[in-house]
Amino acid sequence: MRPAPSVARHARIAIAIFALLVASPLAPGAGEIANGAFTPAEIQKIIEGIQTLRGLKFRNKVALKYLTPAQVVRQIRADADHQNKAEIELDNKIGAMVGLFPAGTDIQSADIGMLRGQIAGLYDFRKKQMIIVERHGAQGVKLSESKRREATDVIAHELTHALQDQNFGIGAALEKAKEDDDRALALGAVAEGDATLSGFAYIAGRMDDEVLETFLKNIPAMEKEFAKRAGGVPLGIRAPFIFQYMDGARFVAAAYRRNGWAGVNALYKHPPESSEQILNPRAYFEHPAPPPRVRVAGYETGLKEWKKANEGTFGEVLLRVIIEANLGEHSPRAALAKAWDGDRVVVLKKSGAITLLWVIAFVSEASAANFAQVCEDALERLHGAKIAHRVERDSRAVLVIIGDAAKRSNDLVAQIWKKTTLSGAPLPN
Template identity: 45%
Template sequence: MSSRAIYYARRLWWPICAIAALILLRGCAYALLNGDRVNARQASTIEAGIQDLRQLRFKQPVPLVVKTPDEAESMMEADLMRDYTDNQLEADAVAGALTGLYPAGLDLKAASLKLLKSQVAGFYDPHGKEMVLVEGGGDLGIWNSAAQFMIQRDVVGEMLLAHELTHALQDQNFDLESSLDKVKDDDDRTLALKSVAEGDATIAGFAYAVGRMDDSTADALANNLKQLPQALAAEAPNTPEGLSVPLLFQYSDGVRFVAEAYRRGGWPAVDALYRNPPQSSHQILHPALYFDRPAPPSRIEVAGYDRIMNGWNKVDDDTYGELLLRVILERNLGKQSNEVGLASRWIADRMIILQQSRGVNVIWMLVFDNAHTASHFAVIYETLLDRLLGDSTPHRIDARSNAVLVVIGEGADYFETLAPAIWSASTIETAGVTARIQPSDGSLIQ
């Protein structure tokens, strides 16, 4: 399951390009939609054009429908809650606060819906196989700020529709929803796949609006997207970084990653990303680890806690990945801290979230690329948790070889029993080799 609600709405494709289009294209009116009516002629032109530009074909028609803001919000909430309960979202919010990802007391469901609603102007719905445009989408504050950049064509609306129709092409040609279902228990892999999809759609939508696709177009897009964080901060102030950063990552870093594939082989190389998708935000952030030095992803199976944590129920089992580890370090140490660089040494992590009437317990195992980094991270993170949690919440950390075990909550009170049990039973798979860590000396047992 997912531990961040921004990922829960994994099936509806949210157009943060409402922001991106204004930054990139300096567009004006939203002429595609007038009240509750779609400009069908213009929409048909865009539908034909995006197929030619993206070199993919629709296998079936994509209806365009108009929804009121309230109807669109109901669709968002329904998608958010399709696989998860309010209790799970609440437990995940507490776990995020305990680890330093979120501020304490965050209503994860409400904050996610607020962020999405503030920017949505349209989306592709793979359940209904339709493109949804939202009444009044052109009146969002960030859209209005574009009025000073008046030009002749409705490039904002064109980019929006071309972007979302590219998602429909992805759905029909690559069965993207099935791929997302396969990684639904790993947010970091979900983020990597969605970064491919959003990067692809953003490049295609932008290229359609400016009338060409080449390496210089992709480069211009990537450079302009650097302004996205400031734009979102202005339009959705006080959004927790644990929500805003992964959302923007799909577009900014997704564009850079997909642009690299395009430079290496055009649209066929982009298509190949869906057949062999990147496995982590680590690969998106460091494209050479996908394109030049690919390696099987590391996997962690956390076990051995069941008997000792008897009576606690597992409500989540997930991966934060390099990106959210970096968010945690930046939130709590400052973006200029040298220790933020520790996140780039990440190679795997797995988090178990347990719940009981007495609260939430987090068991988190992380693996780094060397033992020195793991040991250093353990020291830094323990100091971070001491400052964040104080004496109010028990927490313990242990480093063995290149792995770190973090326990936050009641389990930390009997860490001397719990930690050896977890080390002995858990497995770390790297390059196809599965190993356990010997608790006594930290050596790897294959």
């Protein structure tokens, strides 16, 4: 099966290949590291220190590579070119159809524009090497204490990704998880939250309850700085990106609070499977259960001339982003996402036409009814008569059809309701 509609993948800059850190928002302005600012001995000291802090060992030597910002951008574009262009185009169309970003948005350019001038370091999971972004023409420049602290944070953060990869196979896990946007976001949040906390603790020189509380108190300021630096980038691209760092940091902090670094390491053996679990750590730690799974069916006969091109789960975070992208950031209606109880979107193609079948389950009929009205109004504003669309509700579930299939008879809707299931049980239940 091909990857799911990877709107989250765009926001991550293909996180299965790169895990990167925007210069630390705790001390803005560190976009790059001066050429030669860190000697090999100083890098080795950080390598040894992060191993001691995390209680993990590198199984292989971490290869270091120094690139300018322009070279990093070229490498990101080159890796993006390895993806199937038809799949990327399909992803772009899906995002535009649900209103995540304006139609015609150049996703790759928006991604890179958000990061250009801000990237300070990254770990390449595919090539197993750490890249430090340096500023040429500044050989021998002495960094100020605050700039050196920021740069050290970047290096410690990216070395943590290398530890994750060598000890837990996080690179392969992220690659596999990209078949489901929601699962991929959840795993990405673990990886980025862990690296963010580890980098902070390394700078602090220790890890204990006091450091943890200081870290948590700083997260709101970090969120504001992230949002500021990503200003002008469509919400559907930047919000999932920020989620992985900030909400991921809170989630990993909750794991550390329960059982120290052993609790963090345990996340990789039994990772969260949904963004809902990241947003609600107690749901993961105290009431562990697989997230609700929607299986969309019943359309096969009525749309037999259409072929399935893709399918996936948006999850609570992307549902919230979709609502805000259509109604405005911080819209009170975004709270409807908290009533998410599972969803699945199926993408069908016929020649050059695309149809989306999206079923979302909510925890109550009232929430489903509210979302159905919000969605219907948003789609009317978004597409009008240009693209056919239809929103139906049955009990606590909502069916959204966008594309030519929305013109079909009520029999199609009836069959979808009849055959679609939530965690194996009929809908509605």
